[in-house]
Amino acid sequence: MRPSRRIDNLPPYAFAELDRLRDERAAQGVDVIDFGVGDPTDPTPDHVVEAAVANLRADRCSGYPSYIGGAPYRTAIAEWIARRYGVRLDPATSISSTVGSKEAVFHAAEAFVDPGDWVLAPSPGYPPYVRGAQFAEGRCEPYAVAMSGPVLPDLEALPEEVGERLRLVWITQPHVPTGRAATLEQLARLLAQVRERDVLLCSDEAYSELWLEGPAPSALQAGVENVLVFQSLSKRAAMTGYRVGFVAGDPRAVAAFRRLKTNIDSGTPNFVQAAAIAALGDEEAPARSRERYRERAAVMVAALREAGCAVETPGAGFYLWAATPGGEPGVEFARRLLLGPGLAVMPGEWLAEPLRGGGQPGAGRVRLALVPPVERCREAAARLLGRP
Numbered sequence: 382m383r384p385s386r387r388i389d390n391l392p393p394y395a396f397a398e399l400d401r402l403r404d405e406r407a408a409q410g411v412d413v414i415d416f417g418v419g420d421p422t423d424p425t426p427d428h429v430v431e432a433a434v435a436n437l438r439a440d441r442c443s444g445y446p447s448y449i450g451g452a453p454y455r456t457a458i459a460e461w462i463a464r465r466y467g468v469r470l471d472p473a474t475s476i477s478s479t480v481g482s483k484e485a486v487f488h489a490a491e492a493f494v495d496p497g498d499w500v501l502a503p504s505p506g507y508p509p510y511v512r513g514a515q516f517a518e519g520r521c522e523p524y525a526v527a528m529s530g531p532v533l534p535d536l537e538a539l540p541e542e543v544g545e546r547l548r549l550v551w552i553t554q555p556h557v558p559t560g561r562a563a564t565l566e567q568l569a570r571l572l573a574q575v576r577e578r579d580v581l582l583c584s585d586e587a588y589s590e591l592w593l594e595g596p597a598p599s600a601l602q603a604g605v606e607n608v609l610v611f612q613s614l615s616k617r618a619a620m621t622g623y624r625v626g627f628v629a630g631d632p633r634a635v636a637a638f639r640r641l642k643t644n645i646d647s648g649t650p651n652f653v654q655a656a657a658i659a660a661l662g663d664e665e666a667p668a669r670s671r672e673r674y675r676e677r678a679a680v681m682v683a684a685l686r687e688a689g690c691a692v693e694t695p696g697a698g699f700y701l702w703a704a705t706p707g708g709e710p711g712v713e714f715a716r717r718l719l720l721g722p723g724l725a726v727m728p729g730e731w732l733a734e735p736l737r738g739g740g741q742p743g744a745g746r747v748r749l750a751l752v753p754p755v756e757r758c759r760e761a762a763a764r765l766l767g768r769p
Contacts, residue, residue, distance in 0.1 A: 450478025560695020562597035684762030
C-alpha cells in the first residue's frame, strides 16, 4: 500500500499546518491568540440556528437531500442575488447548492479543465484554486495581486503557451487578503477578454458581505454568460461549520458543475438549507459583523504599525495583509510571534504561489484573520508591543 503520486507530492495544506503549530504551542501551556485561519468566532445568529432546529424537528426521518439544493433554497438564493445585485437568475437552471465553497472551488477544475489545460489564479490566493487545477491534471499560472496595481489579470498579456490552452480564470471579488475589490468597469473589461476566448470566469465572492468601506460589485453584474460565481454562508452568517454555499451564473456552466457534483456528494442537508435560507433573508447580522470587524481592524492596525509593520485597513474581508518589519521573511516573523507573544498568524509565503520568471508575492508578509473578539485583539496588541 502506498499513497498516490498526487498525494505523495502534495505540500502540507497551509491552514492545517498552521493549526498543527498552534496546537503544539497550546499543548505547552501557552495561551495562543489565533489570527491564523479565517474561522469566525462570533456565534451563528439565533434565528439561523432556530431555522435549522425547526426543520430537524419537522422532518425527523429526512432522506437524502437534493443534489443541487431544494427549490426553496435555490429560490432564496435567486431572490437574494436580485436584491443585492439587481441580476435575475432562473433558480431551475442557473443555481446549485454546494457543501460550503471549498469543495466547489476545488472541484470546479474537474468540470472544466482537461489534462494540460491552464488555469489562472491570484497570488496570494485561496490554495484550492491551485490544488484543484493540479488534481485535474491542469497547470496553474499565478498572477500577482498587491496592495497597489491591478486587481484582475490581463489576458492580453498572457504567455502564448498559457493563452492557447487557457480554460478557467479565477478571481476573488473582493480579493483577500489584500482587501481590494475590482470595479464594475474592470470586471466588464476582463469578461470581454474571457468571452473572446470562450473560457470560464470563476469569481469567488465568499467575502462579498464583509466590506469595511463599501460593497463590491459582483462579476454577475458584468454579465452572466461565461461567468460562475462561488458563494458561501460561512462568513456573512458565521456558519463555517454548517458547510453550505452555492454557485450561480451561466446555465451551461451550472449544468456541468451539477453533473460533476452528483458524482461527488449527496447534497446539502435539508436542515442546513433551511438555516441558509434564514441567513439569506437577514441583512442585520452581516451589518453587525462588519462593525465588529472594523473595531478589531482599528485595534490591530494601530498595534502593527507601532510594531514596525506597514499595514492598511482593508476595504473588504476580515484580513490584514501586513508587511513584516524590515522585510523579514513572513515565515520567520510568524514563528517569532508564535514563540514569543503567542500570536498565531499566517506567513504570506504559504498563501502565495511563485510567479513565472521569479518573484513571490507573499514574501515579507503575514496575514492576520480578525476573528478573535475585540477584547482578545486588545490583549494581542499589548503582547505584540510588550505591554502589561
